[in-house]
Structures are given as structure tokens and as C-alpha cells.
Amino acid sequence: MRRTFEPRPSQEAFDWADRWPLPQGTEQIPLAEAAGRVLAQDLAAPVDIPREPRSARDGYALRAAETLGAGDYNPLPLRLSPAALPLERGRAAWVADGDPLPPGADAVLTMEQGEARGGVLEVGAALACGDGVVGAGEECAAGGPLLRAGRRLRPQDLARLALAGMTEVPVRRRPRARIILAGHFDADADGPLLAALVRRDGGQVTEVLAVSDETALIGVLQQPHADLILVAGGTGHGPQDAAVGALERCGSLHLDGVAIHPGGGIVLGQSASRPVILLPGAPLACLCAYDLVAARALRRMSGRPGHLPYRRRVLTLGRKIASSIGRLEVARLKITGDTAQPIATADGRTLATAVQADGFLLIPEQSEGYPPGSRVEPYLYDDYD
Amino acid sequence: MRRTFEPRPSQEAFDWADRWPLPQGTEQIPLAEAAGRVLAQDLAAPVDIPREPRSARDGYALRAAETLGAGDYNPLPLRLSPAALPLERGRAAWVADGDPLPPGADAVLTMEQGEARGGVLEVGAALACGDGVVGAGEECAAGGPLLRAGRRLRPQDLARLALAGMTEVPVRRRPRARIILAGHFDADADGPLLAALVRRDGGQVTEVLAVSDETALIGVLQQPHADLILVAGGTGHGPQDAAVGALERCGSLHLDGVAIHPGGGIVLGQSASRPVILLPGAPLACLCAYDLVAARALRRMSGRPGHLPYRRRVLTLGRKIASSIGRLEVARLKITGDTAQPIATADGRTLATAVQADGFLLIPEQSEGYPPGSRVEPYLYDDYD
Numbered sequence: 001m002r003r004t005f006e007p008r009p010s011q012e013a014f015d016w017a018d019r020w021p022l023p024q025g026t027e028q029i030p031l032a033e034a035a036g037r038v039l040a041q042d043l044a045a046p047v048d049i050p051r052e053p054r055s056a057r058d059g060y061a062l063r064a065a066e067t068l069g070a071g072d073y074n075p076l077p078l079r080l081s082p083a084a085l086p087l088e089r090g091r092a093a094w095v096a097d098g099d100p101l102p103p104g105a106d107a108v109l110t111m112e113q114g115e116a117r118g119g120v121l122e123v124g125a126a127l128a129c130g131d132g133v134v135g136a137g138e139e140c141a142a143g144g145p146l147l148r149a150g151r152r153l154r155p156q157d158l159a160r161l162a163l164a165g166m167t168e169v170p171v172r173r174r175p176r177a178r179i180i181l182a183g184h185f186d187a188d189a190d191g192p193l194l195a196a197l198v199r200r201d202g203g204q205v206t207e208v209l210a211v212s213d214e215t216a217l218i219g220v221l222q223q224p225h226a227d228l229i230l231v232a233g234g235t236g237h238g239p240q241d242a243a244v245g246a247l248e249r250c251g252s253l254h255l256d257g258v259a260i261h262p263g264g265g266i267v268l269g270q271s272a273s274r275p276v277i278l279l280p281g282a283p284l285a286c287l288c289a290y291d292l293v294a295a296r297a298l299r300r301m302s303g304r305p306g307h308l309p310y311r312r313r314v315l316t317l318g319r320k321i322a323s324s325i326g327r328l329e330v331a332r333l334k335i336t337g338d339t340a341q342p343i344a345t346a347d348g349r350t351l352a353t354a355v356q357a358d359g360f361l362l363i364p365e366q367s368e369g370y371p372p373g374s375r376v377e378p379y380l381y382d383d384y385d
Numbered sequence: 386m387r388r389t390f391e392p393r394p395s396q397e398a399f400d401w402a403d404r405w406p407l408p409q410g411t412e413q414i415p416l417a418e419a420a421g422r423v424l425a426q427d428l429a430a431p432v433d434i435p436r437e438p439r440s441a442r443d444g445y446a447l448r449a450a451e452t453l454g455a456g457d458y459n460p461l462p463l464r465l466s467p468a469a470l471p472l473e474r475g476r477a478a479w480v481a482d483g484d485p486l487p488p489g490a491d492a493v494l495t496m497e498q499g500e501a502r503g504g505v506l507e508v509g510a511a512l513a514c515g516d517g518v519v520g521a522g523e524e525c526a527a528g529g530p531l532l533r534a535g536r537r538l539r540p541q542d543l544a545r546l547a548l549a550g551m552t553e554v555p556v557r558r559r560p561r562a563r564i565i566l567a568g569h570f571d572a573d574a575d576g577p578l579l580a581a582l583v584r585r586d587g588g589q590v591t592e593v594l595a596v597s598d599e600t601a602l603i604g605v606l607q608q609p610h611a612d613l614i615l616v617a618g619g620t621g622h623g624p625q626d627a628a629v630g631a632l633e634r635c636g637s638l639h640l641d642g643v644a645i646h647p648g649g650g651i652v653l654g655q656s657a658s659r660p661v662i663l664l665p666g667a668p669l670a671c672l673c674a675y676d677l678v679a680a681r682a683l684r685r686m687s688g689r690p691g692h693l694p695y696r697r698r699v700l701t702l703g704r705k706i707a708s709s710i711g712r713l714e715v716a717r718l719k720i721t722g723d724t725a726q727p728i729a730t731a732d733g734r735t736l737a738t739a740v741q742a743d744g745f746l747l748i749p750e751q752s753e754g755y756p757p758g759s760r761v762e763p764y765l766y767d768d769y770d
Contacts, residue, residue, distance in 0.1 A: 032576070032577045032581070035581035056734040095623075096569070096622075096623035096625060097621050097650075097665070098568060098666055100567065134734055138735055139736060140737060154767070155578050155585065156740055156766075157740055158578060158581050159575065160740050161577075162574040162577050163736070184481070188547045189544040190544065192543040193540050193541065193547075209677070233483075236443040237496060238443055265482075266488035277584060280482070281482065282441070282482055283482055283541070283544045287541050305767070305768055311696060321412070348442040349519055350523055351544055355539075355541055355545050381541075382537060382690070383690055
């Protein structure tokens with residue numbers, strides 16, 4: 001009942017996590033729901049955006065050539081006309097920011113640059129053609145690239161597509177994660193934990209199943225309709241621990257144990273060409289192993305940067321922090337002002353430490369820790385969005 | 386048709402944005418959906434967590450006192466029994482990580498510290514009481530605080546509540562944002578833009594309405610069932626611009642114009658004790674004004690840190706970047722390796738600049754910009770989770 005256990009350097013786990021592609025499959029979704037999704041194909045502008053020249057300010061549309069020589073001490077008069085009509089020579093028309101220019105106009109005077117009185121505008125500045133104007137096609141010319149395939153859509157990208165008249169957009173399918181609870185204890189805790197983490201990282205949870213028997217596990221590891229499989233628990237060395245055996249029988253093991261702590265019991269492999277990650281069942285170890293390895297894989301599969309989702313901050317260590325050479329340590333910290341204090345725990349076994357902590361420091365494999373007063377840059381648990 | 390226009394320092398807008406409280410109102414939601422929500426009340430543990438001592442490792446449960454003197458060169462034998470039974474003196478039992486300890490056991494030997502052969506365990510290390518054990522109540526004692534009201538729930542918090550047997554959780558209502566499109570152009574673009582931004586910042590969009598007439602605007606500004614109202618467009622100085630007048634007639638104006646660029650036409654006020662933010666209709670200005678001011682208000686109202694949601698990175702400026710004294714400039718940048726290049730634009734009027742940009746630098750009001758080679762720390766558009 002005992003496997004050879006030789007934890008592998010964390011970099012091997014990270015390299016493995018980085019190699020999984022975005023899932024195949026495209027769906028057409030409403031533009032308003034597409035933020036954060038990955039564009040499935042190149043999109044081109046069907047028409048010039050904007051279609052016609054627009055004013056870029058509230059002001060007076062006019063012919064730039066007719067402002068030649070105008071200045072504070074040499075105001076030139078233009079008669080005001082309605083903007084709806086083509087602009088005759090010697091005239092100007094009030095336009096609001098975003099209004100199409102009246103035909104004939106080629107520049108827009110700001111309100112500060114002119115004074116309107118009784119139907120006459122006194123022009124107090126000389127303009128160049130195009131001043132205060134967004135030209136036809138200036139946002140994007142007809143046929144030009146709107147956005148490229150593979151782009152993770154930003155809010156402003158949705159606005160760009162809306163300007164092009166689009167109301168739906170083709171995006172890559174979100175990676176689907178199957179969550180399997182194979183442990184005998186704390187499975188109730190790992191379910192909501194992993195579901196929240198998967199959603200944070202851009203995945204969709206297809207199901208959360210409690211399965212601990214080896215034959216049943218082989219079944220759910222082989223089922224289609226998932227791009228990533230997370231198994232929590234059942235990875236230990238006891239007679240009831242069936243997850244590793246199940247994975248070996250229906251797929252392959254890549255790494256059995258990684259030099260991280262907590263969470264070193266993580267096992268990486270694949271089944272039906274999909275990544276399978278076996279996580280420790282103890283919630284703290286499950287969280288740490290997920291964050292370091294599974295989050296990295298899933299975030300890349302959803303088109304995000306693969307790094308940890310937490311923001312970092314440079315702080316001073318208030319007390320010494322020790323770590324064992326040979327493993328990457330997730331050291332939980334309390335932060336007060338600019339000082340970080342390690343949370344004292346015998347062996348970092350309670351989830352409470354990750355609840356009380358404001359963040360964590362990653363202590364590299366080759367380090368024994370840091371003396372008090374060290375400048376460190378921990379990750380902040382509350383600052384991940 | 387012209388208002389006095391004296392843009393106010395950006396800090397005044399930030400102070401205004403920081404003063405709105407979380408919305409009143411609580412809802413009970415499933416634990417699995419509660420990540421990122423704000424806990425509405427203090428929660429206490431109904432029972433000890435864990436209820437009984439648990440093993441913190443795969444190994445052998447035993448009495449620590451019976452290992453006294455054991456070592457590599459002095460292995461002490463204990464007979465193995467099933468873990469389901471109370472542990473008799475002189476015995477040990479295999480337990481998996483997370484298993485309850487058999488009654489009588491008080492420590493757990495790792496597999497490396499002992500060797501089992503033919504029903505006998507050779508104990509190779511002396512343990513102290515509690516080694517390898519999570520004690521009853523060690524995660525949280527019965528009656529002790531599980532989590533405090535006001536906490537923005539993390540994935541590990543959900544696991545903690547699940548360990549306490551909870552399946553639902555009382556959370557503060559999400560701030561509801563009403564989006565009103567009051568402009569005459571580009572309203573189609575501002576709708577998806579603002580909806581995506583509101584969702585990013587933890588709000589829920591109750592409706593997106595196109596309303597530009599002053600009387601109708603007064604109606605929707607006064608309607609209940611919103612905690613924040615965003616109006617895009619209709620804020621200029623033209624005869625069709627009804628948003629400012631409507632707000633003055635049914636509420637109050639706090640700031641009319643802020644020294645930021647793009648987006649300086651933003652107007653801040655309130656109606657029915659709720660914040661009302663009038664944003665410029667041009668999509669680029671709308672985006673910048675939202676990000677600098679509205680995001681700050683909404684993120685605080687949803688229990689998040691108020692700072693900009695984008696991560697920052699220290700880079701070297703490849704070309705000089707100029708800014709006008711007296712306004713906070715949102716300077717869009719392209720990033721190549723460790724170098725940031727300002728995007729050349731006449732006056733930063735096209736949304737395309739925020740689509741092409743990898744990020745933006747905020748240039749303070751008192752700065753005229755930076756020479757080439759300056760170390761700057763821009764915000765990254767693609768790195769907001």
C-alpha cells in the first residue's frame with residue numbers, strides 16, 4: 001500500500017501546467033456577456049468606423065481655411081446655421097461631441113475659441129483641417145482588423161465591436177472542469193472550495209461528484225465533456241485511497257508528489273488527453289496545491305496570464321521565517337501596516353491559517369527562509385481582482 | 386446653453402467616490418455561490434471543528450508516551466490493530482490523513498518514522514502528544530468566531546463554513562447599477578462597455594435604458610431599486626444635452642467636470658441619496674472616466690479595494706511622453722518587453738487607442754510628463770483577473 005514517493009521540483013509541475021491548450025470549440029454569445037472570453041476568430045470592420053466624420057467636442061463646425069489669420073485680437077465672423085444642413089461658405093454650425101459634421105465642414109472650434117452672439121460666431125483661433133474631428137474610418141477603416149483571434153476581450157473591445165454594429169461574438173468555449181471528491185473526510189469542504197477557485201480562474205464547473213471507489217473513479221475520469229479533471233482526496237497511501245490507482249489504470253501519471261508545502265501530495269497526469277490533477281483532501285493542502293499548479297493550468301486554458309491571481313506588495317518581515325530546503329513553502333502571513341508576520345503553526349495543517357492570513361509568501365526550494373527585517377513581496381489573498 | 390466649467394482636482398472626485406457605503410439588504414445564498422460576496426453577519430462555530438481529533442497525515446496512530454526512547458537504533462515494537470476500534474495499550478493503528486483518531490491514540494507516526502511487518506510496527510522515533518494530529522476544535526472551537534461580518538468571502542472561507550456544516554450564507558446585496566444611455570451617438574457602444582465594467586467591479590446591472598429627454602431622465606434618476614446610477618452621454622453643452630439639467634432638478638450636483646483626460650466631462654452628484662455619475666458619451670472618455678471615478682465607487686460598494694483593478698508593472702519609457710499641467714492624464718501605451726511606448730494620437734479621441742494599448746500610465750496633475758528612459762509603473766489592461 002506504499003508508493004515510491006520522490007517529490008519533484010515545483011518547476012516540473014509548473015512546466016506541466018503550462019502545456020495545456022485552450023479547449024476546442026466555439027460558441028456565439030451576446031456581446032454584452034463576452035468580457036473576459038477569448039475571441040475565436042479574426043474580425044474585420046464591415047464599414048468605416050465612424051461611417052462619416054464626427055465632431056470630437058462640443059463646439060462649432062466650420063471650414064478650417066476660413067479661420068486663417070483668426071486670433072484673440074483678430075476675431076473673424078462666421079454666420080451660424082443649423083448643423084442639419086450642408087454648411088455654406090462663410091458659415092459655422094453648433095455641433096455636440098460625437099455629432100456627424102455637416103457636409104462641407106472640416107474642423108470644430110472649441111467653445112473657448114469662439115463667441116456666439118446673435119447668430120454670428122466670432123472665431124478667435126485659426127484651425128487646421130481635421131482639428132476636433134474624428135475622421136471617417138479613424139477608429140477602423142472598412143475591411144480593417146477589428147480584433148484578432150485569441151484576444152481575451154476587454155470591456156473596451158466590446159465597445160469597439162458594438163461601434164462596428166456587432167451584437168454577438170464568436171468566442172472559445174470556457175474550459176469545463178469536473179470536480180471529483182474522492183476523500184473520506186472534508187469532502188464537503190473541498191467541493192465549495194474548488195468550485196469557487198475554478199470560477200475565479202475562468203473555468204466552468206460541469207459537476208461536483210463524490211466518488212471514492214476505484215472502478216467508479218475510472219468511469220468518471222474517462223467520461224467526456226470535461227477539459228480538466230480535479231480530484232480532491234483519495235491520493236494518500238492508505239487502502240481506501242483509490243485516486244492514483246484509478247488514474248494509472250485509465251490514463252497516465254506524470255508526477256507523483258511535488259516539492260511544495262502544504263500540498264506536496266499533488267499528483268499530475270492525464271486521461272483521454274485531458275489534464276487530471278489529484279489534489280490532497282485536507283482543505284489547506286488542497287487550496288495551496290490548487291493555487292500553485294491547477295490555477296496555473298486553468299488560467300492559461302481560459303486565456304489568462306498563468307501567474308498567481310493575487311496581487312503582490314513589498315513588506316518588511318517582522319519575525320524570522322524558516323523553511324525547509326528542497327521544497328517551495330507557502331508561508332501564510334498576517335499584515336499590519338507595512339509589516340508581515342508569519343503565522344505560527346506547528347506544521348501548517350489547519351485551514352484556519354489560510355483564513356486568518358492576509359496573504360502568503362512563496363519561499364523558494366533553495367531558501368531556508370528569511371531573517372526579521374527582510375524585504376519580502378507576498379501575495380495578498382484579498383486582492384485578486 | 387453654456388455652463389460655467391471649472392474642472393475640479395481629481396482628488397475631489399476620488400474623495401467623493403470613497404464615501405458611498407455598501408448597499409443595505411441581505412440575502413441568503415448557497416455557499417457554493419458566495420465567493421467574492423460580503424458576509425452580512427458574524428458567524429460562530431456551532432460545534433468544535435473538527436469535532437474529534439483527526440490525523441494530519443497518512444501514518445500510524447499511537448500513544449506518544451509509548452514511543453519514549455524510540456529511535457533509528459532503538460526501534461520499539463507496537464502491535465497493529467484496526468483503526469475502527471479503541472486503541473489498546475501497546476498497539477498502533479494505520480490512519481489516513483483526515484481520519485478520526487481511534488480513541489486512546491494521541492499522536493500519529495509518519496510512514497517514514499516506522500516500519501510495519503507482519504502485524505507489528507517498529508517505531509523509529511519518539512513523538513510528543515499531538516504530533517501529526519489536528520485536535521478537536523483546532524480549526525475553530527464551538528462558539529468561536531468563524532468569520533466576521535463585512536468579510537469579502539474567499540474560496541477558503543467557503544471551505545471553513547462548509548467544515549462548520551453550513552450550506553447557505555447570509556451576504557450583503559450586490560450593488561445594483563442602472564445604466565442610462567442619454568447620448569445621441571455611440572450609445573450602442575457605451576451600453577456593453579459599461580455593463581462589462583459594472584460586472585467586473587462586483588455590481589449587478591439592473592437595466593440598460595436609452596433615455597435622452599429631460600423629463601424622462603428625471604423619471605429614471607428617481608426610480609427606486611438601484612444603488613448607483615450611471616448615465617453615459619447627454620452631459621455636454623448642447624441644446625440636446627439634458628443629463629446635467631435633469632440631475633439638478635431631481636437631485637444635486639457635486640462636481641461638474643474633473644481635471645482628468647480623457648473623461649474630464651464627468652459630472653458627479655446624487656439623487657434619492659444614491660450616487661449618480663454622468664459620464665461622457667464618447668466611448669474612450671466614458672471608459673477612462675468610469676475607470677478612474679465610477680470603478681472606485683462601485684468597487685468599494687461591493688466590498689473590494691477601491692484602487693484600479695489593473696495590475697501594474699515597472700517599465701522603461703521608450704519615448705518622451707508629454708502631459709498638460711493641471712490634469713491627470715490617462716496615457717495609453719504599447720508594451721514590448723520591458724519598454725513602454727506612448728501611443729501617438731492627436732488628442733486621444735479614438736477608442737482604438739485603448740484597444741491597441743497594452744496599458745496606461747497615470748500622469749499626475751502637477752507633472753508635464755516624462756523623458757525617454759524614465760522608469761514608470763503603468764497599469765496593464767489585460768491583467769485584471
